[in-house]
Amino acid sequence: MSYYDIDSILTDAEKIPCTFQLDIPDLGYLDNNPSHTLKSGTRIQLPLWLAEMLAIANTGSLDEQAKSFVTFDLPSALGNDVVQALKADPRAVPLRDQSPHFYGLATHMMDLSEEQELAAVLRKTFVTRASEIALHARKVGGANQHGAKGQADEASNLGVGGAGEEFLRGLDEWERKLFRKAHDGTRAGKEWMDSVKKR
Amino acid sequence: MALPLPPGLAQAEVAFLAEMELVTVVPRQRLESINLLSGRTPVLRPPHRAPLPLWLALLLKKQRRANIVPPPWLHPTSLSQIIHRETKEDPTAFSAPPPPPSRAHPSQPGMAHRPAADANLSPPFLPSCTADAPAGYLPYHWLEVAEALLAHAGDDMAAPPGEVRGLLRDLVEVRAAKMRSSTSALEGFGGGLMSLRGVGAMELAESRGFVLGVVDGVRRIGASAEATRREEEEMGGRREDDEGSDDDMGI
Amino acid sequence: MDIDDILREVDPTYHVVPRERRDLQDLTRAWVAERSAPELLHWPAGGLFERIHDNIKRQIEKVEEMTGDMDPKTNFALIVIQTELERFRYLVRSYIRARIAKIDRHALHYLSTDELRSRLSEMELAYATRHQALLHDHYLASFLSSFPPPLQNLNDTAGNITMIDAPDLESAVFIRLLKDTLVEGRGVDADGAMDGRESDIVILRWSDAKPLIDAGSAELV
Numbered sequence: 001m002s003y004y005d006i007d008s009i010l011t012d013a014e015k016i017p018c019t020f021q022l023d024i025p026d027l028g029y030l031d032n033n034p035s036h037t038l039k040s041g042t043r044i045q046l047p048l049w050l051a052e053m054l055a056i057a058n059t060g061s062l063d064e065q066a067k068s069f070v071t072f073d074l075p076s077a078l079g080n081d082v083v084q085a086l087k088a089d090p091r092a093v094p095l096r097d098q099s100p101h102f103y104g105l106a107t108h109m110m111d112l113s114e115e116q117e118l119a120a121v122l123r124k125t126f127v128t129r130a131s132e133i134a135l136h137a138r139k140v141g142g143a144n145q146h147g148a149k150g151q152a153d154e155a156s157n158l159g160v161g162g163a164g165e166e167f168l169r170g171l172d173e174w175e176r177k178l179f180r181k182a183h184d185g186t187r188a189g190k191e192w193m194d195s196v197k198k199r
Numbered sequence: 200m201a202l203p204l205p206p207g208l209a210q211a212e213v214a215f216l217a218e219m220e221l222v223t224v225v226p227r228q229r230l231e232s233i234n235l236l237s238g239r240t241p242v243l244r245p246p247h248r249a250p251l252p253l254w255l256a257l258l259l260k261k262q263r264r265a266n267i268v269p270p271p272w273l274h275p276t277s278l279s280q281i282i283h284r285e286t287k288e289d290p291t292a293f294s295a296p297p298p299p300p301s302r303a304h305p306s307q308p309g310m311a312h313r314p315a316a317d318a319n320l321s322p323p324f325l326p327s328c329t330a331d332a333p334a335g336y337l338p339y340h341w342l343e344v345a346e347a348l349l350a351h352a353g354d355d356m357a358a359p360p361g362e363v364r365g366l367l368r369d370l371v372e373v374r375a376a377k378m379r380s381s382t383s384a385l386e387g388f389g390g391g392l393m394s395l396r397g398v399g400a401m402e403l404a405e406s407r408g409f410v411l412g413v414v415d416g417v418r419r420i421g422a423s424a425e426a427t428r429r430e431e432e433e434m435g436g437r438r439e440d441d442e443g444s445d446d447d448m449g450i
Numbered sequence: 451m452d453i454d455d456i457l458r459e460v461d462p463t464y465h466v467v468p469r470e471r472r473d474l475q476d477l478t479r480a481w482v483a484e485r486s487a488p489e490l491l492h493w494p495a496g497g498l499f500e501r502i503h504d505n506i507k508r509q510i511e512k513v514e515e516m517t518g519d520m521d522p523k524t525n526f527a528l529i530v531i532q533t534e535l536e537r538f539r540y541l542v543r544s545y546i547r548a549r550i551a552k553i554d555r556h557a558l559h560y561l562s563t564d565e566l567r568s569r570l571s572e573m574e575l576a577y578a579t580r581h582q583a584l585l586h587d588h589y590l591a592s593f594l595s596s597f598p599p600p601l602q603n604l605n606d607t608a609g610n611i612t613m614i615d616a617p618d619l620e621s622a623v624f625i626r627l628l629k630d631t632l633v634e635g636r637g638v639d640a641d642g643a644m645d646g647r648e649s650d651i652v653i654l655r656w657s658d659a660k661p662l663i664d665a666g667s668a669e670l671v
Contacts, residue, residue: 002615003611003612003613003614003615004615103416103419103420106420107419107420107422107423110420110422110423110424111422111423114423114427115423116424119420119421119423119424122420123417123420123421123638126413126416126417126420127382127383127385127413127417130382130385130409130412130413130416131379131382131383134379134382134409137409174416177412178409178412178413178416181205181408181409181412182406182408182409184408185404185405185406185407185408185409186405188209188210188211188404188405189210189401189404189405191210192210192211192214192401193346195211196214196346196347196350197350201547201550201551201554202544202547202548202550202551203551204485204548206485206486206487206488206621206623207485207486207624208482208485208486208671212485212544215537215540216478216482218537219474219478230526231523231527233527233530233531235470235530235531235534236470236474236502236505236506236509236534236535236538237470237471237473237474237534238468238470238471238474240530254533254534254537255530255533255534258529258530258533262526264526296649299648299649319628319629319666320475321626321628321649321669323478324475324478391634391635391636391637391638391640391641391642391654391655391658392633392634392635392637392642392643392644392652392653392654393652393653393654394644394646394650394651394652394653395624395651395652395653396647396649396650396651397651398651400671403624403651403671407624410653411621411622411623411624411653414622414653415618415620415621415622417638418620418622418638418655421638421639422638424638424639425636425637425638425639428639
């Protein structure tokens with residue numbers, strides 16, 4: 001990912017659960033135990049960038065005794081209950097509540113460890129929600145200027161108005177960008193159409 | 200100063216491009232050939248028709264120096280035919296683009312056969328909006344050309360502009376719906392290719408950012424899985440090579 | 451005596467697209483391509499822009515001459531010439547601005563190898579170098595010099611991370627096929643292939659589209 005990309009930097013600041021594999025003297029304060037040794041087996045939330053480094057370091061050596069400093073698990077945002085909810089109805093889950101950088105976080109985690117089921121669920125989630133996003137972006141963009149014909153275009157059980165707003169509030173950063181692109185496209189189209197008359 | 204637009208032509212740029220499409224004009228006044236940067240304009244001698252780029256045709260029309268002949272595909276019969284094709288005959292894909300004008304050059308015995316110099320032409324340089332364009336097919340810049348002609352040469356239309364406009368609206372709706380449903384097909388975009396044969400320039404410009412955003416998103420989500428797949432395929436390939444060499448050794 | 455003129459003399463059936471029209475087509479294609487591609491494309495070879503630049507200058511001079519003339523016939527021709535002139539200038543400006551935007555975004559990247567540097571025109575190369583130097587001085591003066599010396603680099607590629615931003619060559623693009631040809635595109639689950647027909651419009655990754663475009667079988671839309 002791009003070095004200076006803000007979203008990438010923010011994503012890497014998200015915390016994931018880590019388990020220390022060694023006793024580490026003087027780091028007890030991380031677990032609210034200042035001036036004590038951090039015991040092997042302690043679980044602590046660490047930012048992704050740090051967790052990644054600690055997990056990979058020390059594993060390149062030929063020494064069979066060497067093991068990684070920490071192991072990590074998926075953050076709760078990508079936990080089983082979320083995955084099951086997404087399988088049931090991707091549009092009903094407010095991803096932003098799980099993490100504003102939901103997809104960024106997920107793709108980074110999938111880089112670190114193989115997560116086939118997660119990848120499949122997220123692809124379907126992304127595309128399903130994308131169609132919904134396009135629908136709302138058009139409504140906001142005022143594209144329904146063609147009268148009644150435009151209204152009945154596709155069924156959306158989320159409806160317009162309140163439920164629509166709630167869906168939009170639950171968009172993560174990737175989805176917000178997608179919304180902006182859809183919205184900008186619709187708006188530019190309308191602007192062009194209006195400008196043709198004036199030339 | 201750098202141009203901060205996202206990649207891909209925006210609608211205004213597409214409209215600019217569309218103005219290069221050739222249309223047929225019927226001059227009302229004589230006009231000598233003008234030496235333009237893009238070549239000499241044809242001499243205009245009423246009532247002889249001549250092909251001119253749309254931007255120039257519109258200029259002449261505004262000054263009442265010429266009328267513009269609407270392309271045959273813009274006629275209501277043609278538009279209705281296309282709407283029928285888009286809704287009944289193939290409701291999922293866009294209707295076919297016009298067949299390219301014939302490029303056959305008579306070959307001359309004794310002369311080295313030269314490939315047509317215009318072999319690689321494409322819109323807006325492949326004439327598809329002149330008076331001899333085929334009816335029943337929407338060219339790439341159909342919406343831009345149609346709207347421009349309706350706005351500025353409505354009186355040259357073969358039918359009342361209102362009727363044409365109504366049919367165009369219907370077409371826009373039908374095709375916009377197709378564009379939208381094609382994005383739902385993107386979930387299966389594991390395959391790497393998607394064809395949108397027959398789509399129009401404006402329709403592309405409007406959905407481009409969104410569609411490409413979805414495609415890129417699917418790719419990024421699947422990036423690790425893809426990398427794993429390629430590694431496995433490569434290892435599998437190498438294993439086959441090894442097995443092959445074992446056979447050679449008669450093992 | 452142009453090669454085209456010689457050929458026209460020898461072979462009367464030689465249907466040549468006049469150089470001016472070919473230049474406009476090439477300019478237009480270059481503009482659409484540059485506006486659509488995720489990375490900087492090659493500066494057109496064969497002096498296309500130099501020629502167009504000179505022609506525009508000459509046309510501007512002609513306009514100035516004609517403006518003095520009160521004859522109504524030349525008046526209209528003048529309007530036409532000026533309108534076309536503005537269109538050309540728009541194309542050229544938009545093309546160059548699109549390129550500058552890409553150079554600005556990934557300056558260190560485009561200056562980093564000979565192949566990439568060869569894509570820039572002389573002026574763009576001078577611009578990129580100077581612009582990058584200015585930025586670097588600015589960063590040094592603002593905050594960089596207060597970093598520990600080993601952390602002052604802007605082009606560090608140690609570890610798994612590179613500081614030099616590069617464009618994403620796997621971004622998706624739209625292309626139009628200019629002839630019937632096999633199109634191959636890599637995907638997540640499987641790599642796809644299709645027998646493309648002329649004027650098909652296809653979505654695929656830029657890295658898969660590039661060979662088709664370089665071969666003249668497709669163009670960006």
